[in-house]
Amino acid sequence: MSHVDEGRLHAYLDAIERPAGGQSDDREDRGVIESHLAQCAECRALLAEVRQVRERSASLLAVAAPTPAPQPSFADVLARAGRTQQRRRLTRINRLAALGWAATVVLAVGLGWIARGAIGIGPQSERPPLELTPPTSRSAADVGGVTEAQSDEARRGAPVAAELARAADLVQQAEGQENLEEAASRPPSPAAEPGEEEAAARLEAAGRRQGPVPAAPAEMAGRIAAPDSGPDARLERKAPPAGMVTVSAVTIPGAAVPVETEQILLPAIEWTPADLETAAVHLKGPIQRIPDLPIRSVETGALYGEPSVRLVQWSGSVPVELIQSAEVVLARLQADSLGAVRGREAATQRGSTAAVVRDGRVVLLRAALPLDSLRLLARRLP
Amino acid sequence: MSIDWSVVYRDTYPDLVRYLHRKVWDADRAQDLAQEVFVRALDQNPDNPRAWLFTVATNLARDEARSVIRRRRHLQLVKVEVEAATPDEPDAVFERSERERQVRRALESLSERDREVLLLWDAGLDYEEIARQTGLAVTAIGTTLARARKRLVDAHAALEGRHVARG
Numbered sequence: 288m289s290h291v292d293e294g295r296l297h298a299y300l301d302a303i304e305r306p307a308g309g310q311s312d313d314r315e316d317r318g319v320i321e322s323h324l325a326q327c328a329e330c331r332a333l334l335a336e337v338r339q340v341r342e343r344s345a346s347l348l349a350v351a352a353p354t355p356a357p358q359p360s361f362a363d364v365l366a367r368a369g370r371t372q373q374r375r376r377l378t379r380i381n382r383l384a385a386l387g388w389a390a391t392v393v394l395a396v397g398l399g400w401i402a403r404g405a406i407g408i409g410p411q412s413e414r415p416p417l418e419l420t421p422p423t424s425r426s427a428a429d430v431g432g433v434t435e436a437q438s439d440e441a442r443r444g445a446p447v448a449a450e451l452a453r454a455a456d457l458v459q460q461a462e463g464q465e466n467l468e469e470a471a472s473r474p475p476s477p478a479a480e481p482g483e484e485e486a487a488a489r490l491e492a493a494g495r496r497q498g499p500v501p502a503a504p505a506e507m508a509g510r511i512a513a514p515d516s517g518p519d520a521r522l523e524r525k526a527p528p529a530g531m532v533t534v535s536a537v538t539i540p541g542a543a544v545p546v547e548t549e550q551i552l553l554p555a556i557e558w559t560p561a562d563l564e565t566a567a568v569h570l571k572g573p574i575q576r577i578p579d580l581p582i583r584s585v586e587t588g589a590l591y592g593e594p595s596v597r598l599v600q601w602s603g604s605v606p607v608e609l610i611q612s613a614e615v616v617l618a619r620l621q622a623d624s625l626g627a628v629r630g631r632e633a634a635t636q637r638g639s640t641a642a643v644v645r646d647g648r649v650v651l652l653r654a655a656l657p658l659d660s661l662r663l664l665a666r667r668l669p
Numbered sequence: 670m671s672i673d674w675s676v677v678y679r680d681t682y683p684d685l686v687r688y689l690h691r692k693v694w695d696a697d698r699a700q701d702l703a704q705e706v707f708v709r710a711l712d713q714n715p716d717n718p719r720a721w722l723f724t725v726a727t728n729l730a731r732d733e734a735r736s737v738i739r740r741r742r743h744l745q746l747v748k749v750e751v752e753a754a755t756p757d758e759p760d761a762v763f764e765r766s767e768r769e770r771q772v773r774r775a776l777e778s779l780s781e782r783d784r785e786v787l788l789l790w791d792a793g794l795d796y797e798e799i800a801r802q803t804g805l806a807v808t809a810i811g812t813t814l815a816r817a818r819k820r821l822v823d824a825h826a827a828l829e830g831r832h833v834a835r836g
Binding site (some may be wrong): 292293294295296297298299301302305306337339340343344345347348350351352353354356358359361364365367368371649 | 674675678679682683686687690691696699700704705707708739742768769772773775776787788790791793795796810811812813814815816818819821822825
């Protein structure tokens, strides 16, 4: 008579522990096996081995079991379902409102421009384009290479461009807001780690939304919105900086409003305005900045007693914070953030945080941008 | 006849959390995903609620695994630093987390299918439910479990042997 193989012996023991739906088949098979075991010492020895493997496997899995915790009530599930629906409704309302507002602005400006053309008013305007908000007292070299001549040309160019850019920003912010909210209410997407091409296409699309139509301002805004655009408007592919990590907070069960996006909470810090040179001396090292993005502000301070610098650059119309400090600060921030967020009733921050750790330093990038966009910016750090 | 999800929740939630924990290796996240599964279930009426729940849980865990790859590396980075900074952590706690890490590494040495079948069995599903979930024949589940269990035990033994040799 043929012996019983290991798979059947496992199934035999499993069926005793947990009968499946086909009870009559189980009983029949069990009878056959037991009849054989009664006559076959070899199979009995194998059965003993199989028992040991089953027990050992179960005990190993028990080691990796979650720590027992009280089961949340079903009311919590219902409350969470209600919040999810409410968030989706608010997102749709916000998006419609923003689109409506943007459409109104575009229409009004367009009609005004046509009217001006019809009655012969010149294109002079003193308002600078939105993207070129200059820092207070820095040379052009400090603001990502935007020269005064280019600024003048942009100002003389088209005020319509500024209005269109503002309307486009409203739409983008509404869409960005919606994307963040929708992403939070959706399950994690299978495409959470887009390929380089897809990420480049997304940033390129963002750049196109931000760039106004007329030639001179378009060149300026396009350069700022997608500074790595070459002739084929694709981002240069680079390996991520060494030690690139993403700092995140988990969704908090039972919180009134779950944490919607990845974030880190900074303690209250007193920042002092400074210039790049002073900041470098304070940090005892070079200041990390994203090439070709205008600088909005530079400040010095201290995080957990470590000298720190807060640099803010513009990515289009979105400010991107680069908080730079000693690497040891990161672990402390993460631990404190998780502890603080667990205790909070509502999440108030939106946006993403990415951290680059290298050579004993950490650079925390924070912005109201999807995490993928922020990662792309982080990869551009030299 | 519509499903009373509160009853299903009471009976199945712990198994779901147990299953998800071995997928995402984060107790809080496992609980959160388990809740999310039930949120999605509320307006569904599947023929087999339990199997449906585990299918959704598997999909959520898979999506989660893809999106937290960097997060996991970060958590490891921070954990190392935190442990270094707190040398007076109780030995028992450290030992338990070390044992769990070894089991996790042993589990990761299994093929995805073998690991899935093993975790579903451990989560309390029977052969028919596992077969429906995985697309395998019912008659193949026993063989798959035999292989998965043996591989887990052998892999863990190998890790323990290396650990002892290093220590």
